[in-house]
Amino acid sequence: MKADIDTSQDRVKGSEAMKTHKCQAEGCGQRIDIKHFMCTRHWFMVPVTLRRVIKAGYRPGRVIDKLPSKVYDVAAVAALAIVKNNEAHR
Numbered sequence: 001m002k003a004d005i006d007t008s009q010d011r012v013k014g015s016e017a018m019k020t021h022k023c024q025a026e027g028c029g030q031r032i033d034i035k036h037f038m039c040t041r042h043w044f045m046v047p048v049t050l051r052r053v054i055k056a057g058y059r060p061g062r063v064i065d066k067l068p069s070k071v072y073d074v075a076a077v078a079a080l081a082i083v084k085n086n087e088a089h090r
């Protein structure tokens with residue numbers, strides 16, 4: 001399954017759009033600082049080992065320049081799947 005990470009909105013020009021983006025978890029529309037991958041609630045659903053990988057690979061602006069990072073991509077997809085599963089069983 002290919003994770004649908006919506007980054008299109010992050011391309012919006014403007015000071016506010018450059019500093020925030022949407023939490024990457026499916027169905028979560030929370031605006032968060034671009035330094036973060038997910039909102040706090042979703043982030044803490046992700047196992048700490050995965051969080052480390054994502055933190056190491058994630059950086060603001062990555063969605064714009066599209067530099068490839070396989071490990072990061074796999075970790076991000078896994079994290080989103082875990083959060084989705086977690087949300088489905090609440």
Ligand SMILES: [Zn+2]
Nearest residue numbers: 023028039042
């Ligand atoms: Zn969220």
